[in-house]
Amino acid sequence: MKCGERSFIFDNSVYVRSGYTIVGDKEGKGNYGNYFDLVLSDDLWGQKSYERAECKMHKEAILGAMQKAGINESDIGLMLAGDLMNEIVGSGFAARDFACGFMGLYNACATYGEALLLGGMLISAGYEKYVTCSSSSHFSTAERQYRYPLELGTQRTPTSQWTVTGAGCTVLSAEFGEEGFPLVTAGTIGRVIDMGVEDEGNMGGAMAPAAADTIITHLRDTKRDASYYDLILTGDLGKYGKELLQYILADEGYDGINNLQDCGAIYFTEDQKTEQGGSGAGCANTLFNGYFLKKMLQGKYSKILLVPTGALLSRDTPLQKETIPSIAHAIAFEKK
Amino acid sequence: MKCGERSFIFDNSVYVRSGYTIVGDKEGKGNYGNYFDLVLSDDLWGQKSYERAECKMHKEAILGAMQKAGINESDIGLMLAGDLMNEIVGSGFAARDFACGFMGLYNACATYGEALLLGGMLISAGYEKYVTCSSSSHFSTAERQYRYPLELGTQRTPTSQWTVTGAGCTVLSAEFGEEGFPLVTAGTIGRVIDMGVEDEGNMGGAMAPAAADTIITHLRDTKRDASYYDLILTGDLGKYGKELLQYILADEGYDGINNLQDCGAIYFTEDQKTEQGGSGAGCANTLFNGYFLKKMLQGKYSKILLVPTGALLSRDTPLQKETIPSIAHAIAFEKK
Numbered sequence: 122m123k124c125g126e127r128s129f130i131f132d133n134s135v136y137v138r139s140g141y142t143i144v145g146d147k148e149g150k151g152n153y154g155n156y157f158d159l160v161l162s163d164d165l166w167g168q169k170s171y172e173r174a175e176c177k178m179h180k181e182a183i184l185g186a187m188q189k190a191g192i193n194e195s196d197i198g199l200m201l202a203g204d205l206m207n208e209i210v211g212s213g214f215a216a217r218d219f220a221c222g223f224m225g226l227y228n229a230c231a232t233y234g235e236a237l238l239l240g241g242m243l244i245s246a247g248y249e250k251y252v253t254c255s256s257s258s259h260f261s262t263a264e265r266q267y268r269y270p271l272e273l274g275t276q277r278t279p280t281s282q283w284t285v286t287g288a289g290c291t292v293l294s295a296e297f298g299e300e301g302f303p304l305v306t307a308g309t310i311g312r313v314i315d316m317g318v319e320d321e322g323n324m325g326g327a328m329a330p331a332a333a334d335t336i337i338t339h340l341r342d343t344k345r346d347a348s349y350y351d352l353i354l355t356g357d358l359g360k361y362g363k364e365l366l367q368y369i370l371a372d373e374g375y376d377g378i379n380n381l382q383d384c385g386a387i388y389f390t391e392d393q394k395t396e397q398g399g400s401g402a403g404c405a406n407t408l409f410n411g412y413f414l415k416k417m418l419q420g421k422y423s424k425i426l427l428v429p430t431g432a433l434l435s436r437d438t439p440l441q442k443e444t445i446p447s448i449a450h451a452i453a454f455e456k457k
Numbered sequence: 458m459k460c461g462e463r464s465f466i467f468d469n470s471v472y473v474r475s476g477y478t479i480v481g482d483k484e485g486k487g488n489y490g491n492y493f494d495l496v497l498s499d500d501l502w503g504q505k506s507y508e509r510a511e512c513k514m515h516k517e518a519i520l521g522a523m524q525k526a527g528i529n530e531s532d533i534g535l536m537l538a539g540d541l542m543n544e545i546v547g548s549g550f551a552a553r554d555f556a557c558g559f560m561g562l563y564n565a566c567a568t569y570g571e572a573l574l575l576g577g578m579l580i581s582a583g584y585e586k587y588v589t590c591s592s593s594s595h596f597s598t599a600e601r602q603y604r605y606p607l608e609l610g611t612q613r614t615p616t617s618q619w620t621v622t623g624a625g626c627t628v629l630s631a632e633f634g635e636e637g638f639p640l641v642t643a644g645t646i647g648r649v650i651d652m653g654v655e656d657e658g659n660m661g662g663a664m665a666p667a668a669a670d671t672i673i674t675h676l677r678d679t680k681r682d683a684s685y686y687d688l689i690l691t692g693d694l695g696k697y698g699k700e701l702l703q704y705i706l707a708d709e710g711y712d713g714i715n716n717l718q719d720c721g722a723i724y725f726t727e728d729q730k731t732e733q734g735g736s737g738a739g740c741a742n743t744l745f746n747g748y749f750l751k752k753m754l755q756g757k758y759s760k761i762l763l764v765p766t767g768a769l770l771s772r773d774t775p776l777q778k779e780t781i782p783s784i785a786h787a788i789a790f791e792k793k
Binding site for chain 2: 123126127129169170172173198199203205206207208209210213214216217219220221222223224225226227228229235238239242243245246247248249310311312313314315433434435436437438441443446448
C-alpha cells in the first residue's frame, strides 16, 4: 500500500531470514567487534589485491547469509547488490558465482537501503520468494579510488570518516523462518538533495539534509511519531553529521527525538582515531546485520527504522568543482 | 505472474507513455539520425566538461520524456536511472533536479533494461503510477574513463566498438495514455555469465553468451517461440558479437532465428569507422526510443523483445587480469 508520494507499507509479509557479516581487523577491534560473524585478521584475505579481497568478502557474505537462513543457492531468485568500487565490480564479479538473477544497484553508502526497499517490494508483490540484499566497502579499495594512494599516508581532516572494511547480506523472504526475526514492514524511497557542500571530506554534512528529509517524509507519510520506533538508525553521518541531522530535525519542528543513533558515529572506539567515525556501503549494513538484528532477536528492540545514507559523488566530481548530492532511504523493521 | 525462475508476465497493464532521446553529432549522422528527438551539434552542449554535458543530456532526456507523455514532474513517483560514469554521477547529479524518489542502477550497458524491468514490476504491482527509466553514455566521458586520454588518439582494435553519445528516457505508467503505444508485458532478469574473455576490446564476445542465456531462458520460461516476436533486439553486441550470439543460439538448438537484430551493429554507417558498431548505456536506449518505438507506433512492429546487454568491468579489472562478467535483461514490448 502506498502512503504519501515516496512511502509504502507492505501488504504482505516480508520476513528477514538471516543477516551475515564479514569485517576487517580494525572493525573487529571497534565497539561491536564481538557481534560480527567473521572478523578477518588480514584484510587482503589471501587475495592479490584489495579489490579481489572485497569481492571475496561480498560473495562470502551472501553465502554466509544463505547458510544461516537454511536455504540453498537455488532458492534465491534475485541478488540485489552494490558497492563503492567503480562500476560496482565487487558485486558484479561476486555475482558470477550465483545462478540467480542479478540487479546491480548504486546509491553510494545508501545502497544497502536501496536493496532492502526493492527486495521488500518485489517479495511483498509476489515476484520473488527469496532475495539477497548485500553491499560492501573496503577501506583500502575506497581510499585509493576516491582519495590518495595508500602509501602516501595523507593526513586526514577533522570532518573525515573512515571507510568500513565490511560486507553484509540480509536474506528477505515471503516465507516465515525462525521466531524472533523482524519483518520489513514499510519504507520510504529517498530523493536526491544537494545543499551545496563542496568538501568531500565532510560527507556527514552533505548527507544530513537528505537523512532529515527522508525521516520527516517517512513519519509524515506513515502518520507515525518518531517514538513509534525504538530506534531511528542512520547510516554513516558520523558524529558531526548526526549532530547536524538533529539540528535540522529540530529546525523543522521535530525536536526532542531522543531515539536517534548513527552507525558511523558509534562504529569505532575513540582511540581508533577515525575522526567522525565509520562510513561506506558496508557501514550501516554490517552494524545492522551484526549488532542490531541480533539485539532485535534478543528482544532489546522491536521496531527499528534504518536510514542508510549516501553521498553520490565520484573521485572526479569534486575536482570538477561540483557539490555533493546525497540520498537516504528508510526501511522499517518490526517484530510482530 | 512469475514463470520460471527469472521470468514474469505482468498481471496488470504497464503502458509505455513516451520515449525521448538526445544524441551527439556523430550519432545524428548515423543510420537513424532522423529519428532522434534532439541531435546536438556540439557534444559539450555548452558545458565545461563532457561529464557535465552527459549529466545535462540525462536530465533533459527525462524532462523531454515527461513533456511528451503530457505529465508534470510531480506526477513521477520514481526515477530509475544509471549510466557508465564512475558512481553513475550522470544520473545522480541529474536527480538533484527532480523531487521524486531516486534509485540508482548499474548493470553497465544493460542498465536501461534493468530500469524497464524494475519500473514495470513496480507499476504492475501498484507501487507507482509513473516511473522514468533512463540511461546515458557519452563517447568522451567513457573513452577517457575506461580507456585512454582523448588527446592521445589511440588506435582502435578491430573488435572494438564506439560508445554512443546519447541519453534516453521512457516513461512507464499504470495509466493508459495514447493509442498505438506498446505495453511492457513481460521480462526476464539476467544472470551474470563470464566465459573467460579477457580482452576489454572485445565486449561483444564477452556479452554474447549472456544475451544467449537470457533469450533462451525467456523463450523457455514464457513457452514462446522466437517467432512470437517480430524482432528480438539485443543491445550492443556489435556485428561480431551478434554473429557469435547466432552461433551460440544455433549450438543450443535455437537455429533459424531470423528476426534477430542488434542496436550496436546497425547504429552507425559503414564509413563512420566504428569497427563493430555502437555500444554504451545510451546505445539500445536511444535506438529503441528513437527508432523502434516510433516504428511500433506506426505499426511496423507489434511485438519486440528488447535485450540490453552489459559488460560488468571497470577500468581497473582488466589491468588486474580479470575476465569480463556480462549480463543481459529481456523486456517484452507488445501492442494490444
